[in-house]
Amino acid sequence: MGRIRRALVAGAVVVAGVVGTTGWATADAQVAVTGPPPGTAAWRADSAGGRPLPDPVTSTPRQIADFFAELSSAERGALTHRHPQVVGNLDGAPVPLRYEANRLAVTATHDPRYARLAAPDRQILAFDPRGRGQVAEVYGELAHAAHVAVVVPGSDIDARTFDRANDPYGTPAGMAASLRGATHQRVAVIAWAGYTTPVGVGVDAASGRLAEAGAGRLERFTEGLDAVGAPDPALFCHSYGSVVCGLAAKHTDASDIVALGSPGMRADSVAGLGTHARVWAAKDPSDWIDDVPHIEFAGLGHGTDPTDPAFGARRVPAADAQGHTGYFAPGTESLAAFAAIATGDVR
Incomplete structure (x- = not known):
């Protein structure tokens, strides 16, 4: 009985905090952005040197790192320019490629709110406009x-x-x-x-x-x-x-x-x-x-x-x-x- 009483008191404290704290009533419920990055469908349909590209969802970052290690510099660059939104958010991809991909992705939004992120001195490791x-x-x-x-x-x-x-x-x-x-x-x-x-x-x-x-x-x-x-x-x-x-x-x-x-x-x-x-x-x-x-x-x-x-x-x-x-x-x-x-x- 004592445990139940303590739980009820704890619940009352939480509810009181929710009701009584400024901003609770006006805060907006958010939809969590999850899943693969934008452009994944086109990425999955592409290939490099006749090899399928690693799936952003099912491939581990280590598998992705190993895949990029086998590519030539030209192949890496081509993928970056064809799929900047994927490469820029692909954990395990080479860091310099992600910086370049995200500069391209930010610029492609044509959104002035994000323009500062494309400055040449910024090292953007991930960018998702969703x-x-x-x-x-x-x-x-x-x-x-x-x-x-x-x-x-x-x-x-x-x-x-x-x-x-x-x-x-x-x-x-x-x-x-x-x-x-x-x-x-x-x-x-x-x-x-x-x-x-x-x-x-x-x-x-x-x-x-x-x-x-x-x-x-x-x-x-x-x-x-x-x-x-x-x-x-x-x-x-x-x-x-x-x-x-x-x-x-x-x-x-x-x-x-x-x-x-x-x-x-x-x-x-x-x-x-x-x-x-x-x-x-x-x-x-x-x-x-x-x-x-x-x-x-x-x-x-x-x-x-x-x-x-x-x-x-x-x-x-x-x-x-x-x-x-x-x-x-x-x-x-x-x-x-x-x-x-x-x-x-x-x-």
């Missing part, structure tokens, strides 16, 4: 990096808000650039907005539906990094992005998983994540996420606060970070700690 748009960008030289970090953002991030100027350290691009700078350019950092994020603080943000779809995409993305010879990445997971990382944890080969400003990771403890990665957690005293009930009931809520000592994560100092998006601000102890984690300078 829905609100998804994008991943590399800061640094991925091919020769000794260390790799991946920033996984939370709500309200898409291809158009990926690098907004009015909140630089609340965007994946700003977080990635700041982290790379803090490591003195020793780490290749990837800003990965590769899943459909919630909009606003609504039921999408309180449920795991979009995170589950995002986790599958993050798992394959990290498999793709491994297939091209990149080091095991450190994942920096902000806000709802930490829900994605929590669900993906046991299927990635991440060296470290850092949850910051987290509503929970859909696990009761580090052991529940099923990962061999070191798990870290950061939350500053002024972060509004602390007002979110850290419980899970009837599919709503994301469970234990990762900064709770009972969760078992290593605590990242963040006392001087400001608000929900201040963790990567230059000069903060949280950013210094993140840089040490990314470079492997902490044990």
Whole structure:
């Protein structure tokens, strides 16, 4: 009886949070973008040197890497120009080809909202214009990096808000650039907005539906990094992005998983994540996420606060970070700690 009563109280707290939090009523339900990239049908109908092309769905990133390794430079270039949307999003394909393919794909949209992504100095590792748009960008030289970090953002991030100027350290691009700078350019950092994020603080943000779809995409993305010879990445997971990382944890080969400003990771403890990665957690005293009930009931809520000592994560100092998006601000102890984690300078 006591267990039932506690469950009912927990459910009431979640429902009260849903009803009483500004934005719940107006947040839009999102349709997760999943499945193969645009242009897959034409890709499947094509061939290279008389050989069928690897299926984007059934082929592993390692099989895709092996396929491209057998092609001549001319054959690779031809496929890139014939199928830029597929090659640009094909985990396991050579990184330079993906950069070139995504420049072509962005330009082909003729959408001024995305034009900045086609600039010659940008290294766009993934671009999908479906829905609100998804994008991943590399800061640094991925091919020769000794260390790799991946920033996984939370709500309200898409291809158009990926690098907004009015909140630089609340965007994946700003977080990635700041982290790379803090490591003195020793780490290749990837800003990965590769899943459909919630909009606003609504039921999408309180449920795991979009995170589950995002986790599958993050798992394959990290498999793709491994297939091209990149080091095991450190994942920096902000806000709802930490829900994605929590669900993906046991299927990635991440060296470290850092949850910051987290509503929970859909696990009761580090052991529940099923990962061999070191798990870290950061939350500053002024972060509004602390007002979110850290419980899970009837599919709503994301469970234990990762900064709770009972969760078992290593605590990242963040006392001087400001608000929900201040963790990567230059000069903060949280950013210094993140840089040490990314470079492997902490044990």
